[in-house]
Amino acid sequence: MLQLQNFINGQFVPPVAGRYLPNIEPATGLVYGQIPDSDATDVARAVEAAQAAFPAWRALAAEKRGRLLVRLAELIEQNLEPLAQAESRDNGKPVALARMVDIPRAASNFAFFGTGVGHFASETHFQEGLALNYTVRHPLGVVGCISPWNLPLYLFTWKIAPALAAGNCVVAKPSEITPATAFLLGELCQQAGLPAGVLNIVHGTGPGAGQAIVEHPLVKAISFTGGTKTGEHIARTAAPMFKKLSLELGGKNPNLIFADCDLAAAVSTSIQSSFSNQGQICLCGSRIFIERPIYEQFKAAFLERVAGLTVGDPLLETSRQGALVSEAHLLKVQSYIELARQEGGTLLAGGERVRLDGRCAGGFFLQPTVFEGLAPNCRTNREEIFGPVVTLTPFDTEAEVLDWANGTDYGLSATIWTRDLDRAHRVAHALHAGVVWINTWLLRDLRTPFGGMKNSGVGREGGLEALRFFTEAQNVCVKL
Ligand SMILES: NC(=O)C1=CN([C@@H]2O[C@H](COP(=O)(O)OP(=O)(O)OC[C@H]3O[C@@H](n4cnc5c(N)ncnc54)[C@H](O)[C@@H]3O)[C@@H](O)[C@H]2O)C=CC1
Numbered sequence: 001m002l003q004l005q006n007f008i009n010g011q012f013v014p015p016v017a018g019r020y021l022p023n024i025e026p027a028t029g030l031v032y033g034q035i036p037d038s039d040a041t042d043v044a045r046a047v048e049a050a051q052a053a054f055p056a057w058r059a060l061a062a063e064k065r066g067r068l069l070v071r072l073a074e075l076i077e078q079n080l081e082p083l084a085q086a087e088s089r090d091n092g093k094p095v096a097l098a099r100m101v102d103i104p105r106a107a108s109n110f111a112f113f114g115t116g117v118g119h120f121a122s123e124t125h126f127q128e129g130l131a132l133n134y135t136v137r138h139p140l141g142v143v144g145c146i147s148p149w150n151l152p153l154y155l156f157t158w159k160i161a162p163a164l165a166a167g168n169c170v171v172a173k174p175s176e177i178t179p180a181t182a183f184l185l186g187e188l189c190q191q192a193g194l195p196a197g198v199l200n201i202v203h204g205t206g207p208g209a210g211q212a213i214v215e216h217p218l219v220k221a222i223s224f225t226g227g228t229k230t231g232e233h234i235a236r237t238a239a240p241m242f243k244k245l246s247l248e249l250g251g252k253n254p255n256l257i258f259a260d261c262d263l264a265a266a267v268s269t270s271i272q273s274s275f276s277n278q279g280q281i282c283l284c285g286s287r288i289f290i291e292r293p294i295y296e297q298f299k300a301a302f303l304e305r306v307a308g309l310t311v312g313d314p315l316l317e318t319s320r321q322g323a324l325v326s327e328a329h330l331l332k333v334q335s336y337i338e339l340a341r342q343e344g345g346t347l348l349a350g351g352e353r354v355r356l357d358g359r360c361a362g363g364f365f366l367q368p369t370v371f372e373g374l375a376p377n378c379r380t381n382r383e384e385i386f387g388p389v390v391t392l393t394p395f396d397t398e399a400e401v402l403d404w405a406n407g408t409d410y411g412l413s414a415t416i417w418t419r420d421l422d423r424a425h426r427v428a429h430a431l432h433a434g435v436v437w438i439n440t441w442l443l444r445d446l447r448t449p450f451g452g453m454k455n456s457g458v459g460r461e462g463g464l465e466a467l468r469f470f471t472e473a474q475n476v477c478v479k480l
């Protein structure tokens with residue numbers, strides 16, 4: 001059985017207390033490995049290693065740090081297949097998705113920030129005849145990166161890459177539910193020649209290892225992606241310690257589909273935004289609002305496509321839907337299906353657990369599920385389900401759909417489908433969402449600010465925003 005280890009000070013080491021957690025394969029429901037159940041002692045060792053590595057790492061020219069990150073990107077690309085297989089097995093996502101999206105994006109994260117840091121120029125403010133101010137951006141020191149299970153290597157590296165590029169040393173914790181590719185990343189760090197202690201990877205639970213990272217006094221910033229409740233808890237611990245915080249939290253994202261849209265494209269992309277990764281992406285559009293004149297047409301075409309989504313063994317190329325990440329998560333999503341029924345929703349598709357044969361007989365599979373007839377403000381339409389469950393609702397006016405779209409505590413992303421450019425911009429500006437897509441979904445440019453409004457988060461990731469987060473600005477004023 002595969003036993004993972006922590007990666008501390010450039011070496012793979014067991015947890016000090018010798019405790020391990022089972023690692024379950026979602027497609028089979030069986031334990032297939034063990035991961036360290038690390039505690040505050042392991043975290044303290046990781047922080048110590050990071051602190052010791054910091055002076056040399058920050059002193060290295062940004063270009064040299066960047067080259068090491070680009071080397072890591074190349075190694076990820078060279079190991080695309082084993083990484084994709086590991087991600088699929090660990091998370092339950094179709095291997096084709098891991099191969100096309102997760103692993104390439106992890107490589108892009110390192111390549112982007114490895115080269116991007118070279119463009120991270122200082123600002124100068126010239127006060128005519130009086131003074132010259134210039135801004136120095138210092139790395140913070142040791143920073144903590146805590147990531148979730150839905151896009152494991154993709155989001156782990158999305159945090160680590162800018163932190164390292166900016167000259168920090170990192171203690172990172174992947175989700176205990178999907179630790180495999182983070183472990184493999186440690187091996188690639190050794191191959192790339194990343195100096196010992198610069199990146200430390202500690203495995204374990206949120207309340208155990210995660211909490212210890214957040215609480216450690218030498219950890220100067222926390223970059224976290226995960227559930228809103230966890231984000232709230234982390235903020236309560238970190239804020240009184242004056243740590244910098246970047247919180248990327250949940251979403252309940254609306255798709256606004258106007259009658260003048262390109263219907264075929266809207267249907268096809270809405271299928272992706274509803275069910276990619278079994279709906280387990282914080283950007284998934286789970287509330288689909290359709291202008292009444294095209295409601296029935298959209299619904300028919302959408303349901304036809306839903307019927308064609310093959311739920312199957314994630315390791316098979318033919319599977320379009322894999323397993324949900326865990327039994328607990330499957331039960332949570334099923335409880336929302338029950339809630340939708342109780343709230344008066346009409347089930348149009350799915351709604352049931354899928355029992356496959358053979359190796360996947362015990363897997364956590366669920367049919368892609370579609371409801372209609374729910375009130376826009378019911379719990380099903382306000383709370384994050386984070387699974388393959390969407391609702392369809394007709395609307396009559398722009399004002400009405402904006403009101404509904406903005407009617408949740410979340411504000412992460414939104415998608416607008418229309419050919420009317422004036423309306424597209426007007427509606428985009430009126431939406432309470434940090435990320436708005438017009439006639440597309442999840443088209444990412446890593447330079448753009450990424451993050452949510454309201455309870456969807458604090459701060460922005462991506463591009464210069466990420467490099468600014470992982471540095472502290474110092475102004476130097478020179479009198480002329
Ligand atoms: N990006 C997103 O929007 C995500 C949202 N979720 C939502 O959150 C719900 C709960 O999922 P979970 O797996 O429980 O996510 P979570 O928020 O508990 O886990 C995310 C990461 O935070 C860590 N963590 C948990 N408690 C912590 C603590 N006290 N201190 C430091 N780190 C801690 C976990 O170990 C994991 O690495 C999901 O059902 C879903 O609705 C989950 C994952 C990603």
Ligand SMILES: O=C(O)/C=C/C=C(\O)C(=O)O
Pocket residue numbers: 148150151155158225226248280281282283444450
């Ligand atoms: O940066 C991206 O492209 C996507 C980020 C997605 C999440 O943060 C999520 O699903 O949790």
